[in-house]
Amino acid sequence: MVNVEGKQIVLEILDTAGTEQFTAMRELYMKEGQGFLLVFSVTNMNSFYELNELREQIIRIKDDENVPLVVVGNKSDMEDDRAVPRARAFQLAQSWGQKPYFETSARRRTNVDEVFLNLSRQILAKDRLKDAMWEQQQNARQKSSRPSRRRRRRNRDRCPIL
Numbered sequence: 001m002v003n004v005e006g007k008q009i010v011l012e013i014l015d016t017a018g019t020e021q022f023t024a025m026r027e028l029y030m031k032e033g034q035g036f037l038l039v040f041s042v043t044n045m046n047s048f049y050e051l052n053e054l055r056e057q058i059i060r061i062k063d064d065e066n067v068p069l070v071v072v073g074n075k076s077d078m079e080d081d082r083a084v085p086r087a088r089a090f091q092l093a094q095s096w097g098q099k100p101y102f103e104t105s106a107r108r109r110t111n112v113d114e115v116f117l118n119l120s121r122q123i124l125a126k127d128r129l130k131d132a133m134w135e136q137q138q139n140a141r142q143k144s145s146r147p148s149r150r151r152r153r154r155n156r157d158r159c160p161i162l
């Protein structure tokens with residue numbers, strides 16, 4: 001549960017395994033997810049490289065270049081073992097449509113809440129945009145005197161993060 005802009009939001013969080021065997025499973029969670037944390041270890045260059053493919057897959061499956069996403073470099077407490085320069089990770093996140101980049105330490109709990117808060121904000125902003133577009137569409141339909149039978153199913157209290 002996070003408090004975003006004065007509202008209590010329930011997050012549905014799915015932690016995926018790095019060594020996922022079944023790509024069908026991966027496609028399913030990518031389809032369901034509204035927001036994504038792409039996490040690598042700042043001590044492991046390979047984990048950083050792997051983000052590219054994940055992002056491409058997410059964009060393909062969501063069919064959306066601007067899907068809510070945060071790039072996360074974890075293990076910031078292990079500065080002595082750093083393999084991925086902060087600037088490099090920041091640059092990558094920027095090149096993906098100015099996505100935010102955070103460095104976290106799950107061990108010390110540094111920046112962890114901030115990451116979830118940022119992603120929740122992105123998801124909410126996207127929801128609002130979709131609602132506004134839907135209403136605009138409805139107005140246009142009404143003007144052309146076609147009554148709408150179905151109301152859009154809203155997803156206000158669910159907020160899946162993968």
Ligand SMILES: Nc1nc2c(ncn2[C@@H]2O[C@H](COP(=O)(O)OP(=O)(O)OP(=O)(O)O)[C@@H](O)[C@H]2O)c(=O)[nH]1
Nearest residue numbers: 016017018019074075076077078104105106107108
């Ligand atoms: N020092 C430090 N160690 C961490 C941190 N986060 C995770 N670890 C350690 O890194 C190792 C791997 O952590 P996991 O949480 O299993 O990593 P994962 O990406 O979920 O791995 P899979 O689920 O197997 O894909 C464990 O030994 C953790 O204790 C951190 O912020 N700092």
Ligand SMILES: [Mg+2]
Nearest residue numbers: 015016017018
């Ligand atoms: Mg894990």
